[in-house]
Amino acid sequence: MPIGIKSYGAYLPRWLLPRDLIAKAWDFPSIPGSKAVASEDEDSITMSVEAGLDCLASIDPKSVDGLFFASTTQVYTEKDSASLIATVLDLREDIITADFTDSIKSGTTALARAIDTIKANKDIKSILIVAADTREPEPSTMWEYGYADGAAALLVAEGDDLPLVIDDYYSISANVTGPWKRTHEDKFIRTFEVKMDAQFYVKSITKVMSEIMKRNDLKPEEVDIAAYYYNNPRVHGRISKMMKFPQGAAQNGLFFQLGDFGTPMAFMLLMVALKRPKEDAKVILAGYGDGADAILMHIKDRKAVRELSKTHLGVAGHQKSMIVLNNYSKFIENKELLEKDRYVRKSSAVTMWRDAPAIYKWYGLKCTSCGTVQYPTTARSCATCRADDQLELVKLAHKGIIFTYTLDHLVGGAYLDTPVPRCVIDLEGGGRVLLNMTEIQKPEENVKIGMEVELTFRKEHEGADFHNYYWKCRPLRH
Amino acid sequence: MSKIKGIRDKVAIIGCDATKYGERWDKNQYDLLFEASRDAFKDAGIKKDEVEAAWVGIYYYFTGMSGSTVEDILRLDGIPITRTENYCASGMDAFRNACFGVASGAYDVVLACGVEKLMDEGGSGLPGFKIFGHPVLPLPSAPAMFSMAATRCFHEFGWTKEDLARVAVKNHENGFYHPKAHFHSKITVDQVMKAPMIADPLGRFDCCAMSDGAAALILTTPELAESYAHADDYIVVKANAISNRTNFPWYIPSNGPGADFTSFPATVKAAEYAYKEAGITDPRKEIDAAEVHDCFTITELINCQDLQFCDRGMAAEELKNGTFNWDGETAVNPSGGLKSFGHPIGSTGCRMLQEITKQLQGRAEGRQVPDAKVGLCHNLGGAFSVASVTILGQRD
Numbered sequence: 001m002p003i004g005i006k007s008y009g010a011y012l013p014r015w016l017l018p019r020d021l022i023a024k025a026w027d028f029p030s031i032p033g034s035k036a037v038a039s040e041d042e043d044s045i046t047m048s049v050e051a052g053l054d055c056l057a058s059i060d061p062k063s064v065d066g067l068f069f070a071s072t073t074q075v076y077t078e079k080d081s082a083s084l085i086a087t088v089l090d091l092r093e094d095i096i097t098a099d100f101t102d103s104i105k106s107g108t109t110a111l112a113r114a115i116d117t118i119k120a121n122k123d124i125k126s127i128l129i130v131a132a133d134t135r136e137p138e139p140s141t142m143w144e145y146g147y148a149d150g151a152a153a154l155l156v157a158e159g160d161d162l163p164l165v166i167d168d169y170y171s172i173s174a175n176v177t178g179p180w181k182r183t184h185e186d187k188f189i190r191t192f193e194v195k196m197d198a199q200f201y202v203k204s205i206t207k208v209m210s211e212i213m214k215r216n217d218l219k220p221e222e223v224d225i226a227a228y229y230y231n232n233p234r235v236h237g238r239i240s241k242m243m244k245f246p247q248g249a250a251q252n253g254l255f256f257q258l259g260d261f262g263t264p265m266a267f268m269l270l271m272v273a274l275k276r277p278k279e280d281a282k283v284i285l286a287g288y289g290d291g292a293d294a295i296l297m298h299i300k301d302r303k304a305v306r307e308l309s310k311t312h313l314g315v316a317g318h319q320k321s322m323i324v325l326n327n328y329s330k331f332i333e334n335k336e337l338l339e340k341d342r343y344v345r346k347s348s349a350v351t352m353w354r355d356a357p358a359i360y361k362w363y364g365l366k367c368t369s370c371g372t373v374q375y376p377t378t379a380r381s382c383a384t385c386r387a388d389d390q391l392e393l394v395k396l397a398h399k400g401i402i403f404t405y406t407l408d409h410l411v412g413g414a415y416l417d418t419p420v421p422r423c424v425i426d427l428e429g430g431g432r433v434l435l436n437m438t439e440i441q442k443p444e445e446n447v448k449i450g451m452e453v454e455l456t457f458r459k460e461h462e463g464a465d466f467h468n469y470y471w472k473c474r475p476l477r478h
Numbered sequence: 479m480s481k482i483k484g485i486r487d488k489v490a491i492i493g494c495d496a497t498k499y500g501e502r503w504d505k506n507q508y509d510l511l512f513e514a515s516r517d518a519f520k521d522a523g524i525k526k527d528e529v530e531a532a533w534v535g536i537y538y539y540f541t542g543m544s545g546s547t548v549e550d551i552l553r554l555d556g557i558p559i560t561r562t563e564n565y566c567a568s569g570m571d572a573f574r575n576a577c578f579g580v581a582s583g584a585y586d587v588v589l590a591c592g593v594e595k596l597m598d599e600g601g602s603g604l605p606g607f608k609i610f611g612h613p614v615l616p617l618p619s620a621p622a623m624f625s626m627a628a629t630r631c632f633h634e635f636g637w638t639k640e641d642l643a644r645v646a647v648k649n650h651e652n653g654f655y656h657p658k659a660h661f662h663s664k665i666t667v668d669q670v671m672k673a674p675m676i677a678d679p680l681g682r683f684d685c686c687a688m689s690d691g692a693a694a695l696i697l698t699t700p701e702l703a704e705s706y707a708h709a710d711d712y713i714v715v716k717a718n719a720i721s722n723r724t725n726f727p728w729y730i731p732s733n734g735p736g737a738d739f740t741s742f743p744a745t746v747k748a749a750e751y752a753y754k755e756a757g758i759t760d761p762r763k764e765i766d767a768a769e770v771h772d773c774f775t776i777t778e779l780i781n782c783q784d785l786q787f788c789d790r791g792m793a794a795e796e797l798k799n800g801t802f803n804w805d806g807e808t809a810v811n812p813s814g815g816l817k818s819f820g821h822p823i824g825s826t827g828c829r830m831l832q833e834i835t836k837q838l839q840g841r842a843e844g845r846q847v848p849d850a851k852v853g854l855c856h857n858l859g860g861a862f863s864v865a866s867v868t869i870l871g872q873r874d
Contacts, residue, residue: 347613359614372731376615383724384734403732404633404739406625407678408618410603419678422618424626424728424739432737434616434728444678449633460614470614 003118004162004297006126007155008271008308009054011047012258012318013038014439014477015416019145021328026140034324035259038134038149040334040414041438041458044071045081046469047151048130049457051264052089053398054313055128055153061089064155066096066127068114070106070263073134074099075467077183085130088457088469090361090395096124104229104262105289107131107152112169112293114156126157133262138188139337146231147189148259152267152315163304164274164283166297170212173291176200198235201288205230206242208294209286216296220244224281227251227269229288231260258319263287271314277305313478321477323441334416343412347463357393359470362455364431365391373430397428398455400473407443413461421447423473439474452476484755488581489715490703490873493522494832496693499819500660507541507595508551510692510825515552515591518694518832523707526552529696530585532559533576535569535592537823540599548591563824565859566771567720567866568592570827573695574718574866580697587702591694592829594822601688621677621685621774623861626728628679628776630739634791637779639679641794643670645775646683646817648797652804653814655844660689660820684775689820693828695835700873711839716852716869717758719751725863736862744865745784745858752867753786758852761786762808765869766850767837769830771858772815781858782810785867809847812837823859827866830855834870 016034023030038047048069056064067089069082082097096117100106107129114127132151137143156166178197181189191197205228213220226249230236233255240250251273254265261268266287273283279302286294299305309316325331336342357363358376366373369387373394381388403426407419413436421437438458440446453473460468495517497510505513511534519526534548541547545559564571569592576590599605604620611617618626631637647667653659665683673682703712721744727736736743749761758764770785772778779793787808788796796802802810813819813833816826834853836842842850855868 345613346610351613355612372733374731374734375729383730404626404630406618406622406629406680407675408622409675409677410619410622419675422616422622422626426732430731432729432731434618434726436616449629463613468614470616 001158001160002162002165003115003156003158004165004300005154006157006159006162007055007059007312008267008314009051009057009153009312010264010268010271010315010318011050011054011151012036012315012322013042013047013149014321014323015039016322016324017331018324021325022144025328028142031145033256035146035148036150036322037325037331039416039438040336041460041472042149043075043134043459043467044073044132044151045075045084045467046457046459047132047134047149048081048085048153049088051132051151051153052085052128052130055155056089058311059155061091064091064095064126064128065124066114066117067091068098068100068110068127068129070100070110070129070131071133072102072104072106072262074101087356088360103289105287105291105293107263108266108285108287108293108295109171111154111156111295112171115166115169118156118158126155129154129156131264131267133264135262136188139332143189146255146260148261150258150261150264150268152264152271154267161301163299163301163308164297165300166295168212168216169293169295170208170215171291171293172204172208174204175290198232202235202239204292205286205288206239208292209243209284212284212294212296218282221246222282223249223284224278225249225251225273225283227266227273228284228286229266229269268315272316274305275309275316277302317478330416334414336414343461345461345463345468347466347468349464349466352468362396362398362471363393364396366394367391375431375433396431400425400427400453402447402449402451402453403432404449405447407447417441417443419443423453425453425473435471435473437474438472446475482751482755485577485581485718486716486755487700487714489577489697490700491695491713491715491835491870492698492703492706492708493518493524493696494694494835495521496658496829496832497691498658499689499691499822499829501597502690503597505690507547507593510595510690511548511591511593512551514593514692514694515589518589518696521707522696524587524696526554528587529554529557529589530587531557531579532589532591533562533572534559535562535572535824535827537563537565537568537594538605541593541595541824564720565864566773566821566823567827567857567859567864568824569693569829570831570855570857570866570868571720573828573831573868574720576697577715577718580699587696587698589694589696590828591692592825592827593692594824595690596688596822597690603688619677621680624774624776625677625680627739627780631776631780632679634740635794637794639671640667641779641797642679642684642775643667644797645772645778646670648803649772649811649815649817652812652845653818656814656818659814659818660687661818680774680776686773686816687820689822691819691822691825691829693825693832695828695832712873713835713838713870714873716871717752717755718868719748719755720864720866721747721751722864723862725861727862740780741790742780742784742858742862742865744862745781745856748865748867749785752869756869758869762788764852765808765854766852767809767812767834767847768854768856769813769815769833770810770856772811772817773821773858777858778810778815781856785854785856804845804847812842812845812847827855827857831868831870838870838872
């Protein structure tokens with residue numbers, strides 16, 4: 001049975017940092033455009049959840065057989081991220097999960113491994129690949145112009161009705177000390193000789209694309225879409241010429257519009273390129289890092305591909321609702337790059353594990369006696385009718401209406417704008433919850449009783465020396 | 479509810495006092511307990527060895543663990559001492575348990591006291607979830623919790639920040655005349671409105687201050703009270719009620735109790751119990767002086783409604799018209815309340831009780847409510863989680 005791309009999704013954070021703010025801050029020569037930047041309550045896990053939710057927008061999470069996470073900015077070196085993301089996405093327990101890390105080609109590598117796994121295992125019919133990066137550039141270096149934050153997700157599956165079918169992949173492995181970051185010694189990414197690196201990496205990415213074309217008797221002029229990642233926009237353009245791709249085949253690298261995302265970037269370029277699908281179009285997807293991967297596919301169902309861009313936000317959908325930052329100092333403070341005493345709550349790994357249905361999977365309880373939906377999941381007696389042991393687990397909505405709120409000037413945690421709205425929310429379909437609001441500008445003017453909000457999974461604090469996540473709310477983004 | 483027998487007329491207050499409230503930098507919690515208890519013993523005209531059992535209200539563990547905190551300063555030679563913790567009702571719950579000790583016939587003379595030493599922890603707000611609470615479920619600060627009720631009351635009743643400000647102005651005015659209050663400064667509506675915001679719509683003057691203090695009362699039966707110093711003017715406990723509700727009102731579903739955020743169901747229920755026990759049918763007319771929990775300005779307004787001093791939605795209007803003034807129809811917080819005393823949590827209930835005792839004895843110098851015969855004390859603690867109501871009256 002063919003294997004292909006069943007669905008896709010992406011996540012771009014709310015904020016765009018214009019490069020001229022960076023130029024002004026450090027008295028650097030300016031580069032045009034902006035880049036997407038996450039707030040400090042976001043990381044590769046929270047952004048993967050967002051991209052995963054977008055990808056599974058019309059798909060039952062219980063139907064997915066595996067989750068691969070790809071990133072160079074995984075939040076733990078011992079303890080994986082895939083299992084946490086799978087939990088929050090409410091996937092089944094009898095699935096496979098794995099992290100692909102340490103190289104910006106991890107996304108395409110995870111895709112290749114997903115193809116192998118589905119091919120080899122009759123019980124695994126679909127794997128969700130989530131790729132995310134929050135690479136942090138050293139302030140006042142040119143890298144600040146590049147590194148952007150975001151995530152992308154692809155659902156790889158076997159089936160006869162796939163919008164995109166995968167025909168082949170080809171990979172190489174290659175070792176060079178290009179940009180690197182040591183486990184313990186480095187806070188920011190290091191480089192040695194960028195010109196040498198460039199020559200090396202260009203060789204890798206052109207090699208895998210040439211080789212996969214050769215293996216499949218594909219001439220450059222027959223390539224309809226070339227969604228390959230390269231971090232330098234000028235070199236990105238040069239690669240297309242080296243490959244002799246026809247005019248318009250190479251997807252623009254998005255560097256000026258959005259920045260350099262790392263691991264999820266190849267997937268993002270693919271999504272953007274698929275906005276104008278041609279029947280039977282030949283598509284090359286390629287990523288590089290310590291080696292490179294090229295994946296060859298073709299559009300099998302043009303209408304289905306177009307439908308994907310309607311039912312999923314993808315890159316373009318998120319791009320529409322981004323907000324341009326106008327204050328570099330506020331941004332750098334939110335990134336916690338200033339030496340300050342940070343707010344830390346207590347935590348317990350035991351409680352976080354036991355309460356997973358409520359705090360990660362977002363379940364509440366429904367009283368079978370009076371029908372009232374309530375939160376969290378720890379109750380044994382109904383809060384409304386007081387009936388004992390009549391409460392059943394029920395999935396809660398990710399949207400609701402503000403019943404009451406305060407604007408808290410005693411801020412704890414990472415927020416770009418203050419005061420922080422703390423909101424009592426009546427969820428669609430029942431259940432009342434208390435959530436802090438993120439991504440709100442001018443809260444004094446914009447937060448109101450009756451306002452519609454949606455949930456977003458965020459990093460809360462570092463209590464007990466691990467990452468503690470929970471949901472926040474935000475104004476409707478789309 | 480109707481089956482509860484209660485302790486009406488079974489317990490008498492024969493002595494009481496409180497420390498000076500404020501930033502008591504040079505005193506620790508033991509000093510404060512000693513000061514309040516010594517003065518209560520003196521007021522009752524008894525020696526400490528006459529006390530057969532004691533209860534102490536303490537909220538935070540750093541103020542003291544267990545009843546032994548009292549033993550460590552008073553040296554009561556092994557009598558039973560129990561620490562009570564029930565949020566801001568901790569002190570009044572110590573009193574309630576002490577009442578039961580006497581009413582049951584188990585003890586003749588008991589001590590009820592409360593203390594809290596907040597300033598040693600730093601003065602910038604109550605210690606919160608660095609030390610307790612769920613790892614990630616939001617736990618708003620106290621001002622944030624109560625401001626959620628304010629937001630809702632603004633929406634439902636049309637109240638404004640100015641309405642809240644009047645509570646602060648009234649209570650600061652009353653506290654000006656109380657020698658033991660933390661603050662002795664009259665303030666204006668304009669000052670309250672212009673103060674820095676803490677949790678919108680509550681600003682700094684809408685919040686009570688961090689403070690240190692202790693208070694103590696000596697209890698016995700009305701029969702035995704006849705042989706003590708206040709034989710002619712001992713005060714009788716008419717009712718004593720507590721109601722507990724959820725710690726997390728923001729999770730109560732929209733059709734559940736207290737879901738409206740414009741009323742505190744714990745106050746409503748504790749008041750119902752207490753009025754029934756005391757035989758009070760028209761609280762507004764029958765209660766002459768009330769110490770009502772005013773941790774925040776909005777708290778007092780909502781409580782005045784829940785205690786049936788006025789109709790729902792009318793508290794702001796009634797306050798403006800002077801109903802709750804020191805010389806109004808129902809004097810609310812003639813002492814100056816938490817706004818003037820601060821809120822050393824475990825002590826506050828006992829501080830209110832000794833205040834109303836003195837009001838009913840006619841010895842509330844400089845702030846005496848004219849002709850006060852029946853008084854009420856009320857606390858609301860946690861996230862609207864617990865309310866205590868005690869009604870005191872004069873001896874027959």
